[in-house]
Amino acid sequence: MIPARPKQAQSRRLLAPLFALTVALSATVAACQGCREPTTPSGEARGKPDKPTLRLYVTSAIAGALEPCGCSKDQLGGVQHAAAFMESERAAAPNAWMVQAGPLYFLDPAMRDDEKQQVLWKAEAIAQAAKRMNLLAWAPGFNDWAGGSEMLAKLKDMSGAALLAGNLEGAPGAAPTLVREVAGVKVGFFGLSEPKDKVGRTPDGVKIKPIAETAKAAIDDLTRQGARILIGILAVPRGDALRLADNFPEISVLVLGKPAEAGDTNDAPKPPVLLGNTLVVETSNHLQTMAVVDLFVVPGSDKKDAKITFQDAGGVAKAEDLLLLS
Numbered sequence: 001m002i003p004a005r006p007k008q009a010q011s012r013r014l015l016a017p018l019f020a021l022t023v024a025l026s027a028t029v030a031a032c033q034g035c036r037e038p039t040t041p042s043g044e045a046r047g048k049p050d051k052p053t054l055r056l057y058v059t060s061a062i063a064g065a066l067e068p069c070g071c072s073k074d075q076l077g078g079v080q081h082a083a084a085f086m087e088s089e090r091a092a093a094p095n096a097w098m099v100q101a102g103p104l105y106f107l108d109p110a111m112r113d114d115e116k117q118q119v120l121w122k123a124e125a126i127a128q129a130a131k132r133m134n135l136l137a138w139a140p141g142f143n144d145w146a147g148g149s150e151m152l153a154k155l156k157d158m159s160g161a162a163l164l165a166g167n168l169e170g171a172p173g174a175a176p177t178l179v180r181e182v183a184g185v186k187v188g189f190f191g192l193s194e195p196k197d198k199v200g201r202t203p204d205g206v207k208i209k210p211i212a213e214t215a216k217a218a219i220d221d222l223t224r225q226g227a228r229i230l231i232g233i234l235a236v237p238r239g240d241a242l243r244l245a246d247n248f249p250e251i252s253v254l255v256l257g258k259p260a261e262a263g264d265t266n267d268a269p270k271p272p273v274l275l276g277n278t279l280v281v282e283t284s285n286h287l288q289t290m291a292v293v294d295l296f297v298v299p300g301s302d303k304k305d306a307k308i309t310f311q312d313a314g315g316v317a318k319a320e321d322l323l324l325l326s
Helices: 007-014 079-088 113-132 149-159 211-224 238-247 316-325
Strands: 019-026 054-060 096-101 135-139 177-182 185-193 229-235 253-257 273-275 278-281 289-296
Touching: 019 278, 054 079, 054 253, 079 113, 096 229, 096 253, 113 149, 135 177, 135 185, 135 229, 177 211, 185 211, 211 229, 211 238, 229 238, 238 253, 238 273, 238 278, 273 316, 278 289
Parallel strands: 019 289, 054 096, 096 135, 185 229, 229 253, 253 278
Antiparallel strands: 054 289, 177 185, 273 278
């Protein structure tokens, strides 16, 4: 994970204030770029495209954060800043989707009567913003049921995003998988969620099936559909997600988010990790940070119809050091 732009542009973005970091993966080995732009000096000779084949804008546990709460001195975040950042990058990455893991619409698992209408208006604003920001899919967290199943279904329709949670029975409109094609390559998405509050309760009417079994079924289904890049979106405990990455090395990217959120406490940034060939990404909650995952598929570097295996092209191994420095 490296800063998304050189020093001058990075300073401009921090003033936004949205802290965005970039992870670059390539279908062929590329040089580590340190703190520079995730491009390879020899990329032209290798046939590496100037623009990513696919860019993912990743967020974790937005949890109703329409704008910074005003409760801390470092006012990072805000939907308007995220949208402006993504719009500024449109020319650099024309093939881009946003994905989100964990609670999206509500700050807390339940609403007080005296704030219910305001919280619902806020959730609807987030859904409308998500549609404009091209949110492709999200794996829900416990908070997303704060307004009830009917409200969750309404918000899902307003956002236009797929609710991916193949292991949930009773989640409104939930789908196990999603396939999209970009630059002639099929990309398969699957979602898993364990929506439980701090005492282990699940949303009314929702049953949770084992994630490992569901993940295998989803991966098999995506493979049958011809997906060559597999991306998982998980609202599950981090340890469970990492074990999933170990058990299913064919997954290219795992996007993580917490199963539930409560209160306006902000998480510290988490560096990405590369487990084998699987990139695991989890951002700070409340839209303080956004990860940018660039996937480069080099023409002619892979066999047609075979699964594409990516390698680190942006120094993920140094991500923690870079995060501390920034």
